[in-house]
Amino acid sequence: MIDLYRTMARIRAFELAAEVASQGGVGVLGAKVDERAKVRGPLHLSIGQEAVAAGVCAHLRREDLLTSTHRGHGHTLAKGGNVRRMMAELFGRADGSNGGKGGSMHIADFSVGMLGANGVVTAGLPIACGAAHALKLQGKPNVVACFFGDGAINRGPFLEALNWAAVYRLPVLFVCEDNRYSATTSTAGLTAGPGVAARANALGVPSETVDGNDVEAVSAMAERLVAKVRGGEGPQLLHALTWRVRGHVSVDTQAYRDPQDLQGALDADPLKRARARALASGVSAAQLDAIDAEVQAEIDDAVAFADASPPPDVAAAYTDIQTTGAGAWL
Numbered sequence: 001m002i003d004l005y006r007t008m009a010r011i012r013a014f015e016l017a018a019e020v021a022s023q024g025g026v027g028v029l030g031a032k033v034d035e036r037a038k039v040r041g042p043l044h045l046s047i048g049q050e051a052v053a054a055g056v057c058a059h060l061r062r063e064d065l066l067t068s069t070h071r072g073h074g075h076t077l078a079k080g081g082n083v084r085r086m087m088a089e090l091f092g093r094a095d096g097s098n099g100g101k102g103g104s105m106h107i108a109d110f111s112v113g114m115l116g117a118n119g120v121v122t123a124g125l126p127i128a129c130g131a132a133h134a135l136k137l138q139g140k141p142n143v144v145a146c147f148f149g150d151g152a153i154n155r156g157p158f159l160e161a162l163n164w165a166a167v168y169r170l171p172v173l174f175v176c177e178d179n180r181y182s183a184t185t186s187t188a189g190l191t192a193g194p195g196v197a198a199r200a201n202a203l204g205v206p207s208e209t210v211d212g213n214d215v216e217a218v219s220a221m222a223e224r225l226v227a228k229v230r231g232g233e234g235p236q237l238l239h240a241l242t243w244r245v246r247g248h249v250s251v252d253t254q255a256y257r258d259p260q261d262l263q264g265a266l267d268a269d270p271l272k273r274a275r276a277r278a279l280a281s282g283v284s285a286a287q288l289d290a291i292d293a294e295v296q297a298e299i300d301d302a303v304a305f306a307d308a309s310p311p312p313d314v315a316a317a318y319t320d321i322q323t324t325g326a327g328a329w330l
C-alpha cells in the first residue's frame with residue numbers, strides 16, 4: 001500500500017509541477033504562447049487517474065513493455081521512468097529521455113520498456129500487439145501492458161488489435177482507463193451498446209471492470225490478470241472506471257462539464273482514498289507526510305535539473321530518424 005501511495009504521490013507531484021511550468025505555454029486552439037513557459041505545447045494531465053497507472057504497473061517487471069496514450073506521464077513514471085530525464089523531456093531539453101524531441105505527448109523510455117506515448121488515439125493498441133507478437137516469437141516470458149482511453153474503443157484499431165491478440169493469444173494486458181470523456185464529449189453519447197468490456201468479451205478477450213480510483217482494487221485485479229497473461233492464457237482486459245480532474249489538455253477550461261460531475265471527480269480522489277485507507281490500517285500520518293515531502297523534493301530536484309539542461313543541439317534534429325529497417329528497441 002505504501003509503495004502504491006508513493007507512486008501515486010510521485011505522479012501527482014510531477015504533473016502539478018509540469019502544469020505550473022506550462023502556464024501560458026500552450027500554443028494550440030488559438031491560445032498564445034508565452035515565451036517564459038518552460039513546457040510548451042499541449043500538456044495532457046492524468047490528475048485523478050493515478051491509481052490505474054500505479055496499480056497496474058506495480059505488477060510489471062522492468063523487461064515487460066508498456067504502450068501509452070497522449071496522457072502518458074503517469075504510466076511512464078509508474079513503469080520506473082527516470083524522473084529528472086522525464087521532466088527535462090517535458091521542458092524540451094537535451095537531457096530529456098528523448099533528447100528533448102518527444103515532449104510530453106511522445107515521451108518514451110525504452111530502458112524501462114516504455115515504448116512511447118502517442119498523439120493518435122488508439123494507435124497504442126496495434127503497437128502493443130506488434131510488441132507482444134515479437135515477445136511471443138522470441139519466446140520471452142514478458143508481457144505488454146497497453147493503456148488506452150474509453151474514447152479509443154470507437155476507432156477501428158481497437159477491433160483490429162483485440163482480434164489480433166485473441167487469435168494469436170498474445171501476451172497483452174489491455175487497460176481501458178475510462179475517465180468517461182473523449183476530449184470535450186461525454187463518451188456515453190458516442191458509444192453504442194454496453195461498452196468496452198462487452199466488446200472485448202465478444203472478441204474472445206476476457207474482461208473485468210474495477211473502481212479505477214481504488215488503488216488496492218486495481219492492484220489486486222492487475223496482479224491476477226498479469227499472472228494470466230504471463231501464464232500463457234492469452235490477452236485480458238482490465239476496465240478501470242476513473243475520473244479526469246483537469247481539462248482534456250492544458251488550455252481546456254472544461255466549460256462543457258457539469259460542475260457536479262467535476263465535484264464527483266474531486267471527491268473520488270484516489271490519493272485521498274489511499275491515505276484514508278492507510279491511516280485506518282495503522283500507518284501514521286507522519287509516515288504519509290514524510291512520503292509526500294520526499295516525493296516533492298524529488299520533483300523539485302527534477303525541475304531544477306530540467307531547467308539547468310541546455311536546449312538540444314540543432315544538428316540533433318537530423319538524428320534518430322528511421323531510414324531503413326526497424327530500429328532496435330529490445
Ligand SMILES: Cc1ncc(C[n+]2csc(CCOP(=O)(O)OP(=O)(O)O)c2C)c(N)n1
Nearest residue numbers: 071119120121149150151152179181182183
Ligand atoms: C485518430 C485521432 N482522432 C482524434 C484525435 C483528437 N483527440 C485527441 S484526444 C481525443 C479523445 C481521447 O479520449 P480517450 O481515448 O478517452 O482518452 P482520454 O483523453 O480521455 O485520456 C481525441 C478525439 C486524435 N488525436 N487522434
